[in-house]
Amino acid sequence: MEFTALNIVIYAAFCLCLGSAMTAYVVRTPKYEEYTWRKEAHQFLDIPFNESTPLGFHSGMSQCPNCHNKLKAYDLIPIFSYLITKGQCRYCHTKISIKYPLTELACLLSCLPLLMINLPLAPLMITTVIITTLIGISIIDWQHQWIPDHASLLILGLGLTLNLLLSEVALYQSVLGMLIGYLLIVSIRQIYLTLRKIEAIGLGDAKLLAALGAWQGLENLFYILFFASILGVLYAILNKQGRHQSMAFGPFLCASAFMTYFKTYLIY
Ligand SMILES: [Zn+2]
Incomplete structure (x- = not known):
């Protein structure tokens, strides 16, 4: 596939979107799985279980873990939203971990070399x-x-x-x-x-x-x-x-x- 400047920009955007999805996966999946294991253990031992269900990867749009406001599409633009809001939640100003944009950046930088292979x-x-x-x-x-x-x-x-x-x-x-x-x-x-x-x-x-x-x-x-x-x-x-x-x-x-x-x- 031949790469023009436009194709490279589109590919970089694709990598960043995947990076953003992967960030949600990395943050949500362990919490959700640990919740499921605890719930199953409680059910097995017949002990009451009252924890609220955390967001899973499949749970849709992101929300601030502090104020629980649903984030809008413009809050979720990989890397850029973090830079524009100076790493804070737009609503409650809680600091957002630098790990989020770093994961997105890591995905972009790791995938860009694929363009050197003529796939x-x-x-x-x-x-x-x-x-x-x-x-x-x-x-x-x-x-x-x-x-x-x-x-x-x-x-x-x-x-x-x-x-x-x-x-x-x-x-x-x-x-x-x-x-x-x-x-x-x-x-x-x-x-x-x-x-x-x-x-x-x-x-x-x-x-x-x-x-x-x-x-x-x-x-x-x-x-x-x-x-x-x-x-x-x-x-x-x-x-x-x-x-x-x-x-x-x-x-x-x-x-x-x-x-x-x-x-x-x-x-x-
Ligand atoms: Zn917030």
Whole structure:
């Protein structure tokens, strides 16, 4: 696809809108899921449960968490609304976290390099959604040490679609990447559970690696795991992380998948 200045602006706007949706996902999903888990636990134990339902990703327009005023469309323009209101709610002047525009900016800056790869429109759009989802997963896992299944499933579905319909990677590579990615992590987890009685790595990481394998294929799966391990070890050393301190592995898998994707398309 040929890129004119107008196309680049439209693409940047698309990335920012996806970034804005991802920001809502990152903020709302953990709260909603934790609420659901608490509710189910209370129901299971037959204890009354009176918490009000928090907004889910599916709950529509955003509202200020302090004054609960519904935000208008012009309050939700990615990055610009934050700059115009100087990072405050328009109604009650409560400070809005800088994380919101930073997440949108991260989505934009991570997706713009895709324009250097001469992708047709459909793969470009699908890959943009995948990369934006990787950012969402990284933030949620970093903050909550939990990877939402639906985010991994989205990458898995989009990865398989890319390879099935648009042959970015041979389909057998994609299916093998998915299966071996899942089995690798589950095996490591099982070995640690059996021998040392500790949960060394979560099933969320297994589902995420399966999704990344489905997207980038078996060959790249090993690069993803290799780079992620190096990044994880470097972080642990620099951060003086103790052996028994838990650490999210999802962000390293996501960063590594991002690097591996661009290594494949820009270096070769
Ligand atoms: Zn407010």
